[in-house]
Structures are given as structure tokens and as C-alpha cells.
Amino acid sequence: MRERILVIGNGMAGIRCVEEIVKLKPNAYDITVIGKERTPAYDRIQLSTVLQGNGTIDELLIKPLDWYEEQKVTLKTDEAVTEIDKDQRLVYTNKGDALPYDRLIIATGSNPFIIPFPGVDKKGVITFRDIDDCNAMIESAKTMKKAVVIGGGLLGLEAARGLLNLNMEVSVVHNTDALMDRQLDATASKMLKDELEQQGMTFLMEKETTHVTGKEQVSGLAFKDGEEIEADLVVMAVGIKPNIALASETGLETNRGIVVDDFMKTSHPGIYAVGECAEHRGIAYGLVAPLYEQAVVLAKSISGDESGPYEGSVVFTKLKVSGVDVFSAGLFQEEEGVKAIRIHDESEGIYKKIMIADQKIVGTVMFGDTSDSSRILSYMRSEMNVEKLKKVALLEPEQDGGDDLVASMLESEIVCGCNGVTKGCITKAIQDQGLRTVGEIKGCTNASRSCGGCQPLVSQILEHTLGDAFDASNQQEPICGCTSLSRNEIVEAIREKGIQTTKEVYHVLDFGNKEGCSKCRPSLNYYLGMLFPEEYEDEAASRFVNERMHANIQNDGTFSVVPRMYGGVTTSDQLRKIAEVSDKYEIKMLKVTGGQRIDMLGAKKDDLPSIWADLDMPSGYAYGKALRTVKTCVGEQFCRFGTQDSIGLGVRLEKKFERLQTPHKVKMAVSACPRSCAESGFKDVGIIGVDGAWELYVGGNGGINIQGGHLLATVTTDEEVMKTTGAYLQYYRETANYLERTSAWVERVGIDHVKEVLSDEEEKNNLNNRIDIALRATRDPWKEALEDRTVRQQFETILQP
Structure with a gap:
């Protein structure tokens, strides 16, 4: 036994x-x-x-x-x-x-620490510890506007950034004069505060909360100094026990x-x-x-091996909030016997400090550029003597020093602090198992699996170990743990071998798991549909649950139904339909979304087919990896500043590209003038009217990494907008990894590369021809369900428990 x-x-x-x-x-x-x-x-x-x-x-x-x-x-x-x-x-x-x-x-x-002041048991006071807390905040943001986060540490700032992304007004309350004061010195803390204030956070420093105001529902916080702040939602993020x-x-x-x-x-x-x-x-x-x-x-x-006891850890913190990179390890405050080496470039927003005692590195703080963090942490763990090193070179190593660094590292030195993976473990895996990519190393050793901060060093070790056999062009990760093949390798094999189903992919390409997993099934389904839009039969079972149900599941088990409103424009007839359906099916809430549509929240699963039938409106694909919305301003028809017909162009774009399957969700916007009331500068595709022309911006993002769009082209006609947008979307469809947003894709391949591809008129035409083929192959499952009794019966079967 x-x-x-x-x-x-x-x-x-x-x-x-x-x-x-x-x-x-x-x-x-x-x-x-x-x-x-x-x-x-x-x-x-x-x-x-x-x-x-x-x-x-x-x-x-x-x-x-x-x-x-x-x-x-x-x-x-x-x-x-x-x-x-x-x-x-x-x-x-x-x-x-x-x-x-x-x-x-x-x-x-651990459990989240709750400060036991009066009122913490009121409705609207929550913690940030698990997925249920996330869902509670997401749900609260649909009806609430003002959030207060108690705690200016790592957890509190991440919660605040998330709430900001949910379009809430966010204030952070902290009991000292410095953010992340357990990890950062005064300089780095101030730089972080300044950056986060620019992103929209408000900070109340050196504040001690006395109680939560409100009756049953929270209405705000009161402080020891007599001040108060209004709040619909209070998030407690002060620590764990x-x-x-x-x-x-x-x-x-x-x-x-x-x-x-x-x-x-x-x-x-x-x-x-x-x-x-x-x-x-x-x-x-x-x-x-x-x-x-x-x-x-x-x-x-x-397992019977007690040769290596646990002797404690060198703790470090790595944080990335909206593009802000912060790293801290060991001692970071000056004290007797400890000397600091600093680099502070205010123009670039970069600050680095290393603490040295007895010719050893005992701590570090980095802000804005943390690319050296793995190397410095390695020096700390090995207690390396740095007396002979040029002190500034510790923070600004020579560009070609990567190979020298790897060669000088001991085999026992930790490379991946999160997972405790040493250099020796990585080199042995490369040599014994024939690993050739960082992704394969991650799958085999766990190095870089968590925060990813050590990935550059892992890549350097790989290059050093392989020597001339290192292939820089083949450094994509496996798409999942079922295979060692990258996205490019799989797509190329599907194309060459004419593979037509996910089952064939698993067997022909020798996946370890012949049934696939929750990560590779949806991605393979997308790649097959992208490569063979007319021949491939979409596999509903390989889609995420929201896509299968054609609605977004909510935390209480009900669903959110979002009918499409082209360009954010609706009619009184549509509004009457929505109102009648809402009453008939007891919809809990109607919410106007940021994408200029109406979200019908609280629909029961069994009612979904009937709801769509009664609405008789196209789905807004709020659940899909597809075009979600085209947001528009009112444009020249009504606005005295508008120079272009933003509504007309927005409706035309949405009607053409609706239902187009893409690697991730895509959002567009059209603004009639540089005031950009439709927020075109932060969309996957944003179009802004200027005097006599349209400017096309791409790769914008309003999510975790707020990213302004890159100017792709300036064109003079609506036709050129349609053609350029079509070519851009198709190139994204064909070259992006599944679940890679356009912002990450543009950053990876480079905006100059995208411009170069689209500057070739022949290639631009070819891309548009291919996207037209894909668009002709798209279908509206709801329309089919309404017209075809068999299809509807199949869908209703999916709904059964």
C-alpha cells in the first residue's frame, strides 16, 4: 500500500x-x-x-x-x-x-488583516486576497463610483490600479508619509507616488482611520485628524496574518x-x-x-533527502503597475557601516541604489529600470565580494557583459528567486534534455514561471550554454504544458500538413496530452480557423464558457447579455425592445457600458435563447475574442468642433468587422476632431479626424498597462481608413499569439515593422483579400439559432446542467 x-x-x-x-x-x-x-x-x-x-x-x-x-x-x-x-x-x-x-x-x-475599527462590518467593506474579492470589486464597480483603498503597500497599490481600470475614482489611504515604505527608500517612494498620481490615483498620507461612516452601507471613512472622505467601496489591504x-x-x-x-x-x-x-x-x-x-x-x-535544510530566504519585491517597474531586496535604508551607490536620472524616471557592507551587496532599490535585478540579487545570494568591481559598473554593466556575467556565476547561484532555480539546474537541463528555448526551460525547471523578472538572465544562460547552436529567432515559449512547440512552430506545421481539427494537432504533432488542456484548446481552435476560415468547422467545446454561452457569466451564476449598437447609436424601437425584454425576464440591472452599449445584467441561463429571440438584435460579442465595440463621438452632424463624420465611419467599421475572430478582444474608436471625445488614443484601433484627413492610431490599451496608441498612418478618405484597418487587423490575426492584446503585439514586433509591412501596396491588398475571406466565413450563431430549429435545439442542449 x-x-x-x-x-x-x-x-x-x-x-x-x-x-x-x-x-x-x-x-x-x-x-x-x-x-x-x-x-x-x-x-x-x-x-x-x-x-x-x-x-x-x-x-x-x-x-x-x-x-x-x-x-x-x-x-x-x-x-x-x-x-x-x-x-x-x-x-x-x-x-x-x-x-x-x-x-x-x-x-x-494567510488571512487578510482587518483593522478592527468601528464599521468594518458594513456592506461595501472588502479585502483583496482571492478571486472572490476580485469578483466583488468588479461587480461593485458597475454601480459604484468612489473607492478608497486602505494601505499603500504592494497589495493596496495593485488593488487601486485595478479599481482605476474599472473606471472608479480611487483614493489610497496610508498611515505613513511614504508608499511601500517596507520596500522602498524615500526617493523611490516619491517617484512611485508621482507616477501613480499622474495615472489618476489620489493619496491621503499619514492618515489614521477611526471608523467607517454610513448606516448599513459604507458612505466613507473618518480620520483621527477630523477629516472625512466619501466612499462607495472600501478595500482593506493592510497586510496578512x-x-x-x-x-x-x-x-x-x-x-x-x-x-x-x-x-x-x-x-x-x-x-x-x-x-x-x-x-x-x-x-x-x-x-x-x-x-x-x-x-x-x-x-x-x-522523499528521504534531508541533505539541504531550509536556512531562511533573501526576500525581494517586484512590482509592475501600469508600466512602473519597481524592485527591492534586502537592506534599503542607510545606516552605520553601510554605503550606498546611486544612479538617479530624473529625465528618464530611473533610480537605482545598491547598499554595500563589508564589500558585499546587502540590499538594493530600483525604480523605472529593473533589468539588473536578477544579477544583483544573484550577487546578494552568493555574498559575492565586489571590492574589485567598479562600483558604477554594478548598476551600469557594459552592454556586452552578459556572457561574462554568466561565465562568472557559480553553478549554485540562484537565477529564479521565485522558484529557487539555480544556474546549475538550468545548464544541466539544457545539456541533458536538449532544451533550445526559454519556454522549454520554463516548462522543465520552472525558471521565470512566476514574475518573469529573471527571464533575461535565463536567456543569457541559454545562449552561453548553447554557444553557436543558440537560435535567437526561435525563442518563443511553448503554447502550453502539453507540448514543447511554440505558436509559430504549430501554425507552420498546421499549414504545411493541412491539419483540419484539434484532434489531429494533438496526434500528428505528438502532444503529451492527446485531449489538450484549457490553455491550448482555445488557441488551436483559433489558429485553425484563422488559417482555414472557409474549411474549418469551429469547435464550440474548445471555446471559453462565455463564448459558448454567448453571454458573460457573473459571480452569482447569472449572465450578462449585451446586444450590439453600431457605433453606439440606437433607436427608440431598440430601447423599447430592451425595456420589454428586461421586464419579461426580470433582468436585474441595465448598465450603460464604456463602449456605448446597454449591458443587461442578471439573465438566467435557461432564458438566454429566448432573450436573444425576443431582442432580435445582433450580439455585441461582449464575451468574444473579437471586435467588441466601435466607440464614436457625435461628429460633424451635431458637434460644432467636429470636422468629420465619426458616426458614419464608426458604424461602417463595426458593420464590416463584427464577428471577426481575433487573438484577443479588439476595441475601436472614431473621434471627429483632435479633442478625441471617443478616447481614440487608447484603443486597439483609434481614428482621429484632423483638418482634411484621418489619423490612425494602433496598439493602445486602457488595461493593466496603460498604453497610448502609435500613429500608424494619416489618410484622406474613409476608403483608405477601411483598407488600412483591414490590413492591420489581418496582419495582427496572422502573427499574434492567441490571447495577446494588440498593445503587447505591437510592442513585440515593433510599430516600424508594422508600418513597413503595410507600406507594401501588394501585401496590403493581399491582407485585405484574406480578411474578406475570413469575414465571409463568419456567421451569427443567434441568427442561425432563430432560423434553424435544429441549431436552436443543439444550443438548448448546451444549456442543460
Whole structure:
């Protein structure tokens, strides 16, 4: 009988420990993981991408459900352990299960810290810790305008940025005079504050909250100095505390966390603790790198290898909010015996500081440019003597020094701090397994899997190890864990071999998982449709749930229905239809969206086909990886400043490109003059009228990384706008990775390259011919459902539980 390992907590530390155990001893243990959240383990660090609208929970999953099945790991979600009987070696859950174990791993993580001032229990006061918190904020932003975040640390600023993206007015309350004062010095903190203020955040510094105002619903905050601020939503993001309640009730030794030794053993035999809930040598860590280092040590210990104890971690913080790069590690404040080396370029918004004591680097702060962070962290971890190095060269290495840096690194030096991957581990994997890309290294060793900050150094190690065999043009990552093939390799193979279905892709291209996963199924479905628009039969089962349902699922299980309004223009007849349908199907809320449409929130799943039939309006594809909206200003017809017919052009663009499948959602806008009332400068495609011409801007983004559009072309006629837009969209469709926004794509390939491609008139015509073929092949599933009884019956079958 195999030894039974039970893990309480399906978070980042717990699943990393399981991952390492099955890697060291495949199929040696009977492993069960119990998690109280409804979803499998996800990357909590990236939660802000969901809040900010640039990711989904499926994209954050550390391992797909298929992985648990393949590794024969039993996963129990939405279930909580209520009691541990350490003498009988049993755990009891809230669902009545009694589960035996031989070894127990407690990975219960942390709980958000709630400041216990009066009123924190009012409606509208929430924390920012898990996916439910994200959904609560997203839902609140639909009806609320003013948000206040308590806490100017890492978590609070990420929450604030997300709320700003949800079009809320955001104020951040902090109890000291400096943001992120536990990670940044005064200079970096001020630079960060200045930058975030430019993005729209308001800061209330050195404020101590006394109570939440309002009756049942929050109306604001009151401060010790007598001032008050209005708020519809209050987000508490002041820190975390280890979740030790279960361990304490079991009789394990606890302090701030569950006390463990150097091999993560608790005070009772056979029980271990790992992650944020554990306290090692008096320290309970709240960052991912130490958690992963602990998980590796624990996995080795359980597997019979106690050669490498856990001796503590060098903690570091890496933050990116709307293009602001910040890095901090170790000691960052001046004190006796510690000298600082600084570079401060105010014109470029770059600040770097290294702290040196006894000829060793003991800390660093970087703002604006963190490209040296992995190298400096490596020096810190190895306690490298820097006496002979030119001090400024520590912060500004020579351009060609990458190979020298790699050659000088010890094999034991940590490259990926988040996942504890050494240089030796990477070089051995490259040599033993024939790895050729950074993506393959990530899949094999986990290096650069989390924050991605070490990716440049990983690439340098790859180039140094391969030498002349290194191919810089082949550095795309695998599309998922089912294969080592990149997007370009897969697309080329599909084209060459004439593959017509996702099943063929899995077998012909020898995917490890012949059923695919939640990441590759939608992408392959898109690539096949893009390559063969007329021949390929779209696979509904390979689409995300919102696309399958033709509506956006909400956090309460209902759906959001958004009919299309071309150019944001509607009629009284359409408005009457929407009102009548809303009354008939008891729609909970009608919300005017930022894309100039009406969102019908709270539709029941079973009512969706009938709702669309009664509306008799095209879908606005608010759920699709497709053209979403074309926002317009009123233009020359009504506005005294308008110089062009923005509504006419916007409607024409939307009618042509609606239902066009694209790698990610696409939003457009047309403004009739440089005042740009339709916010054309921050769209995937933005068009602005100038005197006698149209300016076309592309690659803009209002999401997590706010990006102004790049000027692509200036043209004089509507026809040229249509032709240039068509060629641009088709080139994006053919060369972007699935789920890559136009802003990221333009940054990757370069706006000059895009201009060069579109300057070739023959290629421009070819691109338009291909997009016309794709457009002819598009179809409206709702129209088919209304006209074809069989199709409607098939759709209604999908709705069944």
C-alpha cells in the first residue's frame, strides 16, 4: 500500500510541494489535496491582472485539472478541514469526510488583516486576497463610483490600479508619509507616488482611520485628524496574518505562525507546515520565493533527502503597475557601516541604489529600470565580494557583459528567486534534455514561471550554454504544458500538413496530452480557423464558457447579455425592445457600458435563447475574442468642433468587422476632431479626424498597462481608413499569439515593422483579400439559432446542467 500524503490547502505553497514530490518520486504516494476555494491552485500574485481586466482565473491556474488526473493526485475543492485528529491520523471536513493520512502537510496560507475599527462590518467593506474579492470589486464597480483603498503597500497599490481600470475614482489611504515604505527608500517612494498620481490615483498620507461612516452601507471613512472622505467601496489591504487556527486547535506549537524546523517539521511527528502559515526561525514569510524554497526542501525531506535544510530566504519585491517597474531586496535604508551607490536620472524616471557592507551587496532599490535585478540579487545570494568591481559598473554593466556575467556565476547561484532555480539546474537541463528555448526551460525547471523578472538572465544562460547552436529567432515559449512547440512552430506545421481539427494537432504533432488542456484548446481552435476560415468547422467545446454561452457569466451564476449598437447609436424601437425584454425576464440591472452599449445584467441561463429571440438584435460579442465595440463621438452632424463624420465611419467599421475572430478582444474608436471625445488614443484601433484627413492610431490599451496608441498612418478618405484597418487587423490575426492584446503585439514586433509591412501596396491588398475571406466565413450563431430549429435545439442542449 502506498504511503498517504494529505495536503490541507491548495494554494501556491501546497501545490508546489506536491509538484516537487511527484517529480522526485512519481506514483510513489497516494496524494490528496483539500482546498476551501472553488478553483484549483492559482497564481495569487497575478490576481491583479484579473481585477484589471487583462486575465481570467483559468489563465492563472498553476496546473490544469488534467495535471491532477495525470499525476493521480486527488483534488477536493470547495471543502474545508474542520478538525485534525493527530493521534488517529485523520482529518475531518465540512462535507462529512474523514480522511486518513500517513503524512500531513498544512499549507493554509494567510488571512487578510482587518483593522478592527468601528464599521468594518458594513456592506461595501472588502479585502483583496482571492478571486472572490476580485469578483466583488468588479461587480461593485458597475454601480459604484468612489473607492478608497486602505494601505499603500504592494497589495493596496495593485488593488487601486485595478479599481482605476474599472473606471472608479480611487483614493489610497496610508498611515505613513511614504508608499511601500517596507520596500522602498524615500526617493523611490516619491517617484512611485508621482507616477501613480499622474495615472489618476489620489493619496491621503499619514492618515489614521477611526471608523467607517454610513448606516448599513459604507458612505466613507473618518480620520483621527477630523477629516472625512466619501466612499462607495472600501478595500482593506493592510497586510496578512498566518492562518494558524486549525494548527492551534490541534495542539501544534504556534507563535505568529506554525513553528517548524529546518525541514518544515512541526512539533508533532508526521505533520509538516509550509508557506505563509509556517514560522521558521522566528520569521513568517509573506512572499512567494521563500514559500517555494520551503516547498522544495519539504518535498525532498518527505522523499528521504534531508541533505539541504531550509536556512531562511533573501526576500525581494517586484512590482509592475501600469508600466512602473519597481524592485527591492534586502537592506534599503542607510545606516552605520553601510554605503550606498546611486544612479538617479530624473529625465528618464530611473533610480537605482545598491547598499554595500563589508564589500558585499546587502540590499538594493530600483525604480523605472529593473533589468539588473536578477544579477544583483544573484550577487546578494552568493555574498559575492565586489571590492574589485567598479562600483558604477554594478548598476551600469557594459552592454556586452552578459556572457561574462554568466561565465562568472557559480553553478549554485540562484537565477529564479521565485522558484529557487539555480544556474546549475538550468545548464544541466539544457545539456541533458536538449532544451533550445526559454519556454522549454520554463516548462522543465520552472525558471521565470512566476514574475518573469529573471527571464533575461535565463536567456543569457541559454545562449552561453548553447554557444553557436543558440537560435535567437526561435525563442518563443511553448503554447502550453502539453507540448514543447511554440505558436509559430504549430501554425507552420498546421499549414504545411493541412491539419483540419484539434484532434489531429494533438496526434500528428505528438502532444503529451492527446485531449489538450484549457490553455491550448482555445488557441488551436483559433489558429485553425484563422488559417482555414472557409474549411474549418469551429469547435464550440474548445471555446471559453462565455463564448459558448454567448453571454458573460457573473459571480452569482447569472449572465450578462449585451446586444450590439453600431457605433453606439440606437433607436427608440431598440430601447423599447430592451425595456420589454428586461421586464419579461426580470433582468436585474441595465448598465450603460464604456463602449456605448446597454449591458443587461442578471439573465438566467435557461432564458438566454429566448432573450436573444425576443431582442432580435445582433450580439455585441461582449464575451468574444473579437471586435467588441466601435466607440464614436457625435461628429460633424451635431458637434460644432467636429470636422468629420465619426458616426458614419464608426458604424461602417463595426458593420464590416463584427464577428471577426481575433487573438484577443479588439476595441475601436472614431473621434471627429483632435479633442478625441471617443478616447481614440487608447484603443486597439483609434481614428482621429484632423483638418482634411484621418489619423490612425494602433496598439493602445486602457488595461493593466496603460498604453497610448502609435500613429500608424494619416489618410484622406474613409476608403483608405477601411483598407488600412483591414490590413492591420489581418496582419495582427496572422502573427499574434492567441490571447495577446494588440498593445503587447505591437510592442513585440515593433510599430516600424508594422508600418513597413503595410507600406507594401501588394501585401496590403493581399491582407485585405484574406480578411474578406475570413469575414465571409463568419456567421451569427443567434441568427442561425432563430432560423434553424435544429441549431436552436443543439444550443438548448448546451444549456442543460
